[in-house]
Amino acid sequence: MLASAADEVEQSLYEVRKKIYARAVHGWFARWRWALIWLTQIVFYGLAWLPWNGRQAVLFDLAARKFYIFGYVFWPQDFIYLTGLLIISAYSLFLFTAIGGRLWCGYACPQTVYTEMFMWIERKIEGDRQRRMKLDAEPLSARKVMLKTAKHAVWIALALWTGFTFVGYFTPIRELSVHVASFDIGPWQGFWMLFYAFATYGNAGWMREQVCKYMCPYARFQGVMFDQDTMVVTYDTNRGDPRGARGRKVDAKAQGLGDCVDCTMCVQVCPTGIDIRDGLQYECIGCAACIDACDQVMDKMGYARGLIRYSTSNAVANGWDFRRMVRRVFRPRVLLYSAILAAIVGATVVSLYVRVPLKVDVLRDRASLMREVEDGQLENVYRLQIMNTQEVAHRYRITVTGLESLHVASEDEIDLPASASKQVPVRLRMDSVFADKGAHKIFIQVQAIDTPGIAAVEDSVFLIR
């Protein structure tokens, strides 16, 4: 296949980003998004300030390796709960994506949430789409500089507050605020505050849809969870085409036109700059801004809503009504995701409920096998690592079972302060009369004297030679 030079073009494998001026949108789905923005951000900005048990309610103390979440104190040994949380998050994503497409991306993802907040600020200062486009096209003027400076100043202020709040989950926020007020912060606190602020400002102010298009892995692999019955933002081609402008009084059918008036509102409101009428595209974050915009136009035209709507490939292809489409939500894939999700949530909740705030590790002394003490008793030595993970001091009693006459010969009551860990050498003894040579399985129990419910049993071996 030889082509002459004239037939060939120099094609760039990189493109310069075209700035997107999304128009403000109002409607049912926009209200949902704002509701979720309020919810997530009140939690994010507010929770850090909530006191609990005389400390911060949610605090991840990395230096002390203790993670406080309301009444719970998690230690690194509780890592399994993080695994549980991640599995729950993953299965929720699978489930919601299989049912409703990229719901997470469109309504709850921090990238969407902060972009929405930053765009709101932008609109308040620079005006909506047309005025912003005009402003950017204008030559530099005092007014332009002032508006741009104001916008970036507010953005940076919000970003810094976000960075400050973020770090406030890892170091007590009240102390941190005092340090910040007096410009006396540690290098790492400073670094992470500025880094997170920079990421917020850069991603929500400048990068926006580029994050979803080129950086986010979830954006890409959610497409794999779609099927023919997944509800995604869809333009009804059968109803809308052929498109064309027309007067309100005109009978479009007679002119051979579909319902789409080709007003391009759906394109103007799109935060990723796509035309939903071209069909499902990987850039679509499922925010439904085009649905809200189109519904308003349809209302004005006196047409039925839903030219652009949440629909499935099957429903559009077969002309199903809403009820028929929704019935397909209960398909095996969705039921299976739901069952697994419910099982994992159940297991996590149950294990949190029965979780005992005490951890014990038994380390048998490796070099010292067995001692014979004077009256023919046999002795083994162990090291107990006792961790009191409750924010209350306890006194514990150590007992042992598994062999006749086996008992604790050293101090068997141990005091531990709140949230503390202690290594305790423990000597166990038994009468040689009952002894068979070999390794015997034994059980060492540690129990809080004041709260018998707090107990842990660990097994070990008692060696007799």
Next chain:
Amino acid sequence: MTDFVSGFWEFYVGIITLASVVGCWVLLQSQTTRRVKRSEVETTGHVWDGDLVELNNPLPNWWRWLYIITVVFALGYLVLFPGLGFFDGTLKWSSAQRYQNEQAHAEQTYGAIYAKYQQMPIEDVAADPAALAMGQNLYLNNCAQCHASDARGSKGFPNLADRDWLYGGDPKIIHQTIAAGRTGVMPPMGAALGGEGTRDVAHYVMSLSGLTHDSIRAARGRDKFAQNCAACHGADGRGNQMMGAPNLTDKIWLYGGSEATITETITKGRNNVMPAWKDFLGESKIHVLAAYIWSLSNEPGVREAAKAEALQPVPVKTGVN
């Protein structure tokens, strides 16, 4: 890079590194545009299986800048740090230096604490709970492997929590034992005593601490003990802390108090080594450690606990079998 014997390798490493960085740059520049056949749909020009083509989905331009930044970063790194074999980097960084810095930092942080204790007599250090906690950590990390977590030893490794000492329980002597180590030697007496003679001496030794013994053999062994053993263990068998000869009249046995074990000890002798810790731990840590060891048999709390234990049916005196 003194790890390599030949200077060749320094250049081998350096040239490959530089060539890789430059190669990345060249590869990037050669892949920014492509000549393709003019067509309606933009493709990358790749064709598979005759008709399968790849649409051109261009990367954003800032992405290319990320590549360029990595190249610049690599070159900057190679100027500052020793990434090239023949060049140490302008910062003169080395892992050995970093280790020394951390050592110095630890010395600065903890040195003052140890220095404070070192000014105090060991007996006073033992009265400080914070010092004892430090001492216990030192003990668990360095000593517990042989002497056990509770410091009550095991066969061949003396109990440090009782009041019976091979070389003496004075704080200064404990300190010396840790710092310089000990070598305990009991020579083999089997050849000198003969089989029967050894058993006789063994029974005499058992009689010293009131163990069940054959009194005829013990009577025969008495003279042999005086001739062969008393030089070290003393005429009364109470041992000699100057040379680490154990007291044979108590119920504490380093290797075991059965007839078979005592016979074996006499016949074959014993060699025992406590290593010297002076170079590993240093003077100041040994000071704190000695205080901890001394406290095990002298601290008031321990004595009370032992008394309380004595009231229970479980016997108190724990010796090494």
